[in-house]
Amino acid sequence: MIHAVLIFNTSGVPRLTKFYSPIAHSPQTLVEKIFTLVSSRQPGLCNFLDAPELETFLKPKDASGEKLRVVYRNYATLYFVFVVDHAESELGILDLIQVFVESLDSAFENVCELDLVFHFDEAHHILAEIIQGGLVLETNVNEIDRAVQEAARARKESYASANPLSLGGGGAVGSRSAGLQTPLGWLAGRLTGVGAR
Numbered sequence: 001m002i003h004a005v006l007i008f009n010t011s012g013v014p015r016l017t018k019f020y021s022p023i024a025h026s027p028q029t030l031v032e033k034i035f036t037l038v039s040s041r042q043p044g045l046c047n048f049l050d051a052p053e054l055e056t057f058l059k060p061k062d063a064s065g066e067k068l069r070v071v072y073r074n075y076a077t078l079y080f081v082f083v084v085d086h087a088e089s090e091l092g093i094l095d096l097i098q099v100f101v102e103s104l105d106s107a108f109e110n111v112c113e114l115d116l117v118f119h120f121d122e123a124h125h126i127l128a129e130i131i132q133g134g135l136v137l138e139t140n141v142n143e144i145d146r147a148v149q150e151a152a153r154a155r156k157e158s159y160a161s162a163n164p165l166s167l168g169g170g171g172a173v174g175s176r177s178a179g180l181q182t183p184l185g186w187l188a189g190r191l192t193g194v195g196a197r
Helices: 026-037 052-055 090-108 113-118 120-130 141-162 182-192
Strands: 002-009 014-017 048-050 069-075 078-084
Touching: 002 026, 014 026, 014 113, 014 120, 026 052, 026 069, 026 078, 048 090, 069 090, 078 090, 090 113, 090 120, 090 141, 113 120, 120 141
Parallel strands: none
Antiparallel strands: 002 014, 002 078, 048 069, 069 078
16 A cells, blocks of 8 residues: 655655555654655665654554555656555556656646646646555556546636636536626627627
């Protein structure tokens, strides 16, 4: 099971945190502890390590004595970190990190730290398309990208149908303002003489 997904920069500032297990202490303390574990490692070492010291922070649901493992990958100025138990394959999690980064890249066109800061809701949505409840749902980047684009389209249509000042007026079948004219459309019609008495 995946217990946590974290993204933080090389200074240790968290940019995305998602916990799938209850946390016994503050999330900031856990992020700091994981950052000290990951940042102190040499670049040539493998990307996963046992972390028994994290068991005081994350309480596994089954508490069967399984040790937690940190799997991470460093891309430019960001660390992508997954905290997993021994039921997960470390190489599979490294591939999952790659899928997550490729999905972020396709959504943000060359993702950077600022994209995660200003579009954190979309980053969480992409993560939710990949992982739910600590279990992997989807690993196909094209399917994840399609689901994210559909959600963005639905969000835009919802906004357009609920906003009377929107230029498009919704255009969706069955929208609330289907027979209503927007104030901007009314004004444009008056200025051009359309609809004048």
